[in-house]
Amino acid sequence: MGNTREVKLKATRDAYGEKLAELGEKYEDIVVLDADLAKSTKTLLFGKKFPHRFFDMGIAEQSMIGTAAGLALSGKIPFASTFAVFATGRVYDQLRISVSYSKTNVKVVATHSGLTVGEDGATHQALEDIALARVLPNMAVVVPCDAVExxxxxxxxxEYQGPMYIRLGRSKVPVILDSGYEFKLGKGAVLREGKDVSIVATGIMVAKSLEAAEMLKERGIDAEVINMSSIKPLDNELILKSAKKTGGVVTVEEHSIIGGLSSAVLEVLAENLPVPAERVGVRDVFGESGTPEELLAKYGLSPKDIAAAAERVIRRK
Amino acid sequence: MLDAEKIFLEEKARIIRKRIISMLQEAGSGHPGGSLSAADIVAALFFRHMNIDPARPHWEDRDRFILSKGHAAPVLYAALAEAGFFDTKELKYLRKINHMLQGHPDLRSTPGVEISTGSLGQGLAVGNGMALAAKLDGRDYRVFVLMGDGEIQEGMIWEAAMAAAHYKLDNLVGILDYNGLQIDGPIAQIMNPEPIADKWNSFGWHVIVIDGHNFDEILNALEEADRIEGKPTLILAKTVKGKGVSFMENEVDWHGKAPSKEEGELAMKELSQGEVLERWETLGK
Known part of the structure; x- marks a missing residue:
């Protein structure tokens, strides 16, 4: 990402809705379910184009997930969407039995994850959903960093056969990847090479981490930034390769520091290559109302916080 | 229904019940009460009403059976084995490690199991998805979901009941095994779901109340459900928990324990009474 490029902003949920409506033409087996949030999750774009393949299940998320499993078992490719708090916590047993244990081809696409839900406050800010999804066998967990991804x-x-949890956000965020980017499940991507510290980030925190890397550069620190969108399966190889090179790791996520990206990354490091590490994330508390940027600053998820964590890691090397 | 057809179903139900007892005795744990109460309904579905092919468990046009009350797995396994979905020898290994018959149904390990169940309340919504898919694809298969009466205390059942009526799923049949008992006691005392028929009716379902041990009534209800258009059907089947084994009937303690060797032998003796050969002899006299 060069400083000279004009930064385009787009919410990942918008990219989802548009792409789904587009793919609906090519793939007749795609069906979409929502739980009375179709305008917000953007599945309504599909619903308007393909009304007979769109099922609003009402405010009944459990029914939505079960129905998606039944559709999947009958050859359909169901995408089920609601806010991340409901898409995991509200339906956890349904995800566990009807989706993950049964290994049904259900794509749970959760929007409005993390603090950047903003003004709606703690009830609607999912800070646990990566952890909840990640611990389920058979469940792939992906957190795209921008609209392109x-x-x-x-x-x-x-095209993928099997359950997936895809975590998206509400707010407009910078588009940092170019259209030639290729996503591979189980693969991370080095967006900026460096030798002093590895910043492993996911979701909208990837852009923040790139900003942090610029700040660190001014202080003479050469940070590597990795987009770890595929949280499960995780790109162990890339994490270890980068950690070996830099000798220190910072994880960055818009999620609790318990159970999410940081846990996934530190598990791999602890077992294979224990290096100093710091976690940037929400420190085992609930959020609150506020603007997305205010919340990220208050809860320690700003580029400044990431840069500070990187410096702490370097001091511990 | 001809007498011979009825005798055929009675014998299938008898085989299922005997297998439930021997399976549970062998396993040393499991749920006899709610398996025995559903045996006649399951026999009628698998050996008369449903369009299935054991050689092709994934055949796209097959009728689907979902055991939403997954703890009654033995009744499903006995029926699947008897129908030929897998070798009856497997029944000996119910709940044993490294074998396919799990304590609760698992679609990944057992042919003929349509969805993994055991955590109550989830089967009806899955059935909705299968029924919606049939509508989308213009297929005429039907979906049968067997629920427990205690199970309808789960809120998710009512979410799904609302959705089935909303989407006019007349290819979906819910069957409620109304045996009146749940683990902690009589359902009316634990958390009374009555009036059950009125509830389903008010949710937009066609409701048929039957004796769940009478094959004429079971089959008539299933055929009536076939004819209903524009709404799902709920067959409220009044049953006896532990049906067929005198000391298990209506005894809440037999919800979730296996018979001992002696109890198993006694149960098998009772279940063998009036067996078809014996009956032939009687008819001949």
Whole structure:
């Protein structure tokens, strides 16, 4: 990402809705379910184009997930969407039995994840959903970093056989990847090479991490930034390769520091290559109302916080 | 229904019940009460009403059976084995490690199981998805979901009941095994779901109340459900928990424990009474 390029902003949920409506033409087996949030999750774009393949299940998320499993078992490719808080916590047993244990080809696409839901406050800010989804066997977990990656992930999801949890956001975020980017499940991507510290980030925090890397550069620190969109399966090889090179790791996620990206990455490091590490994420508390940027700053998820964590890691090397 | 057809179904139900007992005795744990109460309904579905082909468990046009009350797995396994979905020898290994018959149904390990169940309340919504897919594809298969009466205390059942009526799923039949007992006691005392028929009716379902141990009534209800258009059908089947084994009937303690060797032998003796050969002899006299 060069400083000279004009930064385009787009919410990942918008990219999802548009891509799904586009893919609906090519793939007649795609069906879409929502739970009275189709305007917000953007599945309504599909619903308007293909009304007979769109099922609003009402405010009944459990019914939505079960129905998606039944559709999948009958050869359909169901995408089920609602906010991330409901798409995991509200339907956890349904995800566990009807989707993950049964290994049904259900794509749960959750929007409005993390603090950047903003003003709606703690009830609607999912900070646990990566952890909840990640611990389920058979479940692939992907957190796209921008609109471009979201489109690639949705294209991938249609062809992939098996349950997936895809985590998207509400707010407009910078588009940092170019359209030639290719998504591969189980693969991370080095967006910026460096030798002093590895910043492993996911979702909208990838752009923040790139900003942090610029700040660190001014202080003479050469940070590597990795987009780890594929949280499960995780790109162990890339994490270890980068950690070996830099000797220190910072994980960055718009999620609790318990159970999400940080846990996934530190598990791999602890077992294979224990290096100093710091976690940037929400520190085991609920969020609150506020603007997305205010919340990211208050809860320690700003580029400044990432840069500070990187410096702490370097001091511990 | 001809007498011979009825005798055929009675004998299938008898085989299912005997297998339930021997399976549970061998396993040393499991749920006899709610398996025995559903045996006649399951026999009628698998050996008369449903369009299935055991040689092709994934045949696209097959009728689907979902055991939403997954703890009654033995009744499903006995029927699947008897129908030929897998070798009856497997029944000996119910709940044993490294074997396919799990404590609760698992579609990944057992041919003929349509969806993994066991956590109550989930089967009806899955059935909705299968029924919706049939509508989308213009297929005429039908979906049967067997629920427990205690199970309808789960809120998700009512979410799904609402959705089935909303989407006019007349290719979906819910069957409620109304045996009146749940683990902690009589359902009316634990959390009374009555009036059950009125509830389903008010949710937009066609409701048929039957004796769940009477094959004429079971088959008539299933055929009536075939004819209903524009709404799903709920067959409220009044049953006896533990049906067929005198000391298990209506005894809440037999919800979830296996018979001992002696109890198993006694149960098998009772279930063998009036067996078809014996009956032939009687008819001949």
């Amino acid at each position: 979201t489109e690639k992930v949705i294209e991938f999801a249609v």
